Amino acid sequence: MPRPRRSFFAYASALLGLLSLMAVLCFHHPELLTSKEFRAVYNEQFARHLLLIGLAAAFGMGTLAILRDRNKRIALVGVGGATLAVLLGGTNVQFDSIGKTPYSLGLDWFVISLFFSALVFVPLEHYLGKRRISPLRPGWRTDVGYFFMSHVLVQFILILVTASTSTIAGLAAFPALKDAIQSLPVWAQFLIAVFVADLAQALLHRAYHNIPWLWRFHAVHHSSREMDWLAGSRIHFVEIVLTRSAVLLPLLILGFSAPAVNAYVILVGLQAVLAHANLGIRFGVLEYLLVLPRYHHWHHARHKDYLDVNYAIHLPLVDMLMGTFKLPPKQEDWPEEYGVMKLETVPRGILRQHLMPFQGGRKFDEYVD
Ligand SMILES: [Zn+2]
Ligand SMILES: [Zn+2]
Numbered sequence: 001m002p003r004p005r006r007s008f009f010a011y012a013s014a015l016l017g018l019l020s021l022m023a024v025l026c027f028h029h030p031e032l033l034t035s036k037e038f039r040a041v042y043n044e045q046f047a048r049h050l051l052l053i054g055l056a057a058a059f060g061m062g063t064l065a066i067l068r069d070r071n072k073r074i075a076l077v078g079v080g081g082a083t084l085a086v087l088l089g090g091t092n093v094q095f096d097s098i099g100k101t102p103y104s105l106g107l108d109w110f111v112i113s114l115f116f117s118a119l120v121f122v123p124l125e126h127y128l129g130k131r132r133i134s135p136l137r138p139g140w141r142t143d144v145g146y147f148f149m150s151h152v153l154v155q156f157i158l159i160l161v162t163a164s165t166s167t168i169a170g171l172a173a174f175p176a177l178k179d180a181i182q183s184l185p186v187w188a189q190f191l192i193a194v195f196v197a198d199l200a201q202a203l204l205h206r207a208y209h210n211i212p213w214l215w216r217f218h219a220v221h222h223s224s225r226e227m228d229w230l231a232g233s234r235i236h237f238v239e240i241v242l243t244r245s246a247v248l249l250p251l252l253i254l255g256f257s258a259p260a261v262n263a264y265v266i267l268v269g270l271q272a273v274l275a276h277a278n279l280g281i282r283f284g285v286l287e288y289l290l291v292l293p294r295y296h297h298w299h300h301a302r303h304k305d306y307l308d309v310n311y312a313i314h315l316p317l318v319d320m321l322m323g324t325f326k327l328p329p330k331q332e333d334w335p336e337e338y339g340v341m342k343l344e345t346v347p348r349g350i351l352r353q354h355l356m357p358f359q360g361g362r363k364f365d366e367y368v369d
Contacts, residue, residue, distance in 0.1 A: 013078025
């Protein structure tokens with residue numbers, strides 16, 4: 001029996017209802033649930049307007065799905081979440097001044113980031129997708145779990161990354177080099193920072209592919225069977241900390257100015273999502289200058305000729321220098337299948353995937369191909 005078609009309105013309502021509820025909780029406990037760093041980027045008025053839009057859309061789309069008798073239970077999650085959000089204060093929710101706490105979660109970063117990513121990429125992939133896949137393809141729950149973890153734990157990741165890099169960077173400080181770099185215009189610093197960061201990332205990425213115990217962590221990222229904007233979130237916590245440290249270290253040692261580093265951080269956030277997105281747009285020669293979906297999709301290909309190529313996430317130039325550049329010249333050549341060669345070596349679900357690298361018993365070659 002064919003599965004009944006899922007209602008877009010019901011699922012969109014559920015997403016917005018739950019995000020609205022989380023947003024109201026952020027207003028109630030800003031010192032615990034919102035991150036100081038991200039709060040500096042938006043203001044209260046913006047958050048209240050966004051909440052209003054989320055609540056209205058959750059009610060509207062949920063009601064529509066219920067009236068049309070489609071995925072009613074899912075739609076009820078949306079309407080129920082939005083109702084609870086209103087009962088807890090809705091857009092008028094008051095909060096006292098934000099107290100100081102040593103640790104806080106980045107729930108605001110998760111809510112706002114997921115909202116805008118879905119808003120941009122769900123329609124883009126629907127109309128311009130290379131493959132026709134639903135946003136609710138197999139494994140989407142796992143990947144939302146990863147998206148949640150990497151955003152909500154942002155401060156803890158930052159603490160671990162800073163702790164591991166600042167000591168080494170302090171030992172390897174070259175004031176003259178730093179002065180020379182900071183005398184350059186910001187755009188030039190930004191270009192150098194992107195190249196240096198990508199080179200560091202690509203070298204570590206090659207190590208993930210070639211060193212047995214590192215591959216176990218990275219295999220999790222390669223276990224996605226479908227590629228879309230959300231699939232790139234599937235990264236083992238250890239890999240997140242290791243990669244961010246490896247990238248930050250040369251940036252600290254070279255001493256780029258804050259605007260150049262901030263511009264780099266924005267770029268890496270956007271390009272990492274874009275590179276995994278299911279977008280069949282033809283970019284022509286641009287594919288040789290910038291890492292775009294087809295480039296990184298070949299990195300994820302379940303194809304023996306493409307196991308260890310295309311490590312860069314910003315500039316194909318980095319792979320050309322490392323001798324690991326490989327892209328079929330025809331724009332219509334895309335991988336037929338994604339995932340690790342031995343599918344059974346990576347379990348399903350975020351928890352089991354996190355435990356997998358620590359579980360011995362299997363030989364390395366069982367994990368590789
Ligand atoms: Zn890889
Ligand atoms: Zn990837």
